[in-house]
Amino acid sequence: MRPVFVAGAGMIPFERQDENTLGDILAGAGLAALDDVDLGKHEVGAVYLGNMASGLFNHQVSVASALVDRLALIPAAAERIENGPASGGSAVKNGVLAVASGYYDVVLVVGGEKMRDVIGPKATDIVAAMTHPHAEYIYGLTLPAMAGMFTRLYMEKYGVTREHLAMVAIKNQENGITNPYAHIQMKITMEGILEHPQSHINSPIIADPLHLYDCCPVSDGGAAVVLVSEEIAKTLKKPMVQIAGFGQATDTHTLAEREDPTELKAVRLAAVQAFSRAGLKPKDIDVAELHDAFTILEIAESEQAGFFKMGEGAKAVERGDTRIGGKLPINPSGGLKARGHPVGATGVAQIVDLVWQLRGEAGENQVEGAKNGFSLNFGGFGNNVLAFVLRRIS
Amino acid sequence: MSNITAYKCKSCGLIMYPYHDRCLNCKKREFEEIEPSNNGKLLTFTIIEQLPWGMDERGRILGVVEFDNGVKALGLIDVEQPKLEMKLKRGWGTVREIGGVKVKGLIFEKA
């Protein structure tokens, strides 16, 4: 296997993109990554597009073919990768394998989704289509509801409180304020979302015990990276950021069948694989982008990925360890909570944010001296998870 | 039909719901069809205030129940104040209307 490097990285702002079609979003993201690096004579050999549900959200399919057409990348190979909310991570993984195998030297990976073509409750239904058709979906189960059932047990078992969850939301929204690509750029306070006797009206229950500010927004957006071989990376005028390892693991479709419903087995296994491939340990990581679709997930993933002992993740948040400037900044971009979560874009956006961090290009959200980064893209409710370890080569 | 069908692996005895083509434990393919018992306990639950399109209601309670015979399944919890580990009894009825069709499923009540 050959080492794989991120040569170009780009994103378009995550927000409501009423004026742009899905095609505009994907092309915009693709161009942002291509414009980030001068590839010289090298051509893109293959395009992997992470997108969960263009057919349902936008009534458009075969979107990867449409994308190479718009970007004049014909005759490059192209396909859409659908893997639920981990579609972006899966697209990056396929890109990595394509370059690592030696089959392609330059690959473009794009992730994007336009969810706001439909109103909120319809988006909820489309996302809920990933639940088990007759054992879950028919009951009206939603992703926030799965997270709610998980949160109830996690709070009970590990003493996580609503304050801890609110701390994650407040931290990530604070990070979002200085991220020009973030969907939500608004400071929230403990008083406004939890402590004030009427705060439940500002942050109503979505799926108890999760409230509005525990959940990521529904966003439109796209992100992209250009992956290259080491040989090419060495010739480019860019700091060399390597995708040092990835891991992927799956778990049962239904939450009910998990032996321990508070365990995110696929997160643990994906992280172990990614670290092992990279030859690094959790303690070597300087910055992490985790999949905080719900505040509880940032805490649970930080433990199951090996950064903190079980039950210690909430305490780390309390101590401020996960803030920018803390021991292990988590989601300096604002995470899904503030950057937003256009499902297919997220896994790619996490890689873009890490690349900017490792290159020292993260502006006001820069984690000083970050050399190694980790990302986690969580599909379904943890039934298909990807982890990545990125490393800057000095 | 007034109940779900669960599966017990004829080789290793693992109880599964919903259907898998191979046993999640031993990968064998022969199963005995079993019905969940009448009673069970509530493993976890949530109260959903934001339901998908087409479900214009609030406060629907869904939970995972472990039946006395080991089957675990999600269902509608028709209880005013649910509590973890609470004893429930199995019922059956319309749980959602999808495209004008009434879809039936598990509805649990206080045992």
Added chain:
Amino acid sequence: MDLEVEAYLRPPEMDMPPYPPKVITLATGGKMVVRQATREDVPTILQAVKPTIEIERDFYDIVGVRVYAELLGWYRHRMRDMFCLIGQIDGYLVGQVNTRAYSEKLDISLHTLAIERGLRIGAHLFAAKMEYSFEYLGREEVLITAESPIGFRRWMIEYELELREGQHELGGAAPYALTRELYYKHKDRLVAGERPVPDKLMEVAEREIKVVSEQDIVEKILGAKRRIKR
């Protein structure tokens, strides 16, 4: 003005007890004062409404142009028995809601227009006008319709509104009703606010209704321009 003719054109007016101002703590921790606007406030409020009438997103244009007409109609005595509540943060106008009385038992909810977004300003203000109708004006029912999908979702589902026959005054989609019973059922979950408003906050709100620039209003509603580079 021919006051003799004018007297024929002006509608009669019902007596309405005033809406006591309240203060709502927002998710940001910021304080929004909600209070009743007077006729004299209308020209200032219209400055904030005007830029919305060309914004297509979420049907701001339809809502904006109608609010403009309703407020103007009230200001110039062509709209009967209307009230308007406004929300202010640090004196700045962040939204308005208005309702018209049909009878002593029935109010017709007209419009909710939020200028600041993402803080549930519209939801808080809508709740405030329902509070006024039921708790201070003693109405039995308020007729409601929606012109935007956001309005539809918020009002119909959140308050479990009942479908009514006939038409809403706005002549659009089917009318729904919030009854006194439903209002009290959902009040704790949806109606925020504390009284009395601390003197300092009230003084700032009353001193001047401040309105941000037209461009700022457009940006607040559409989001700052962060277009895709093409």
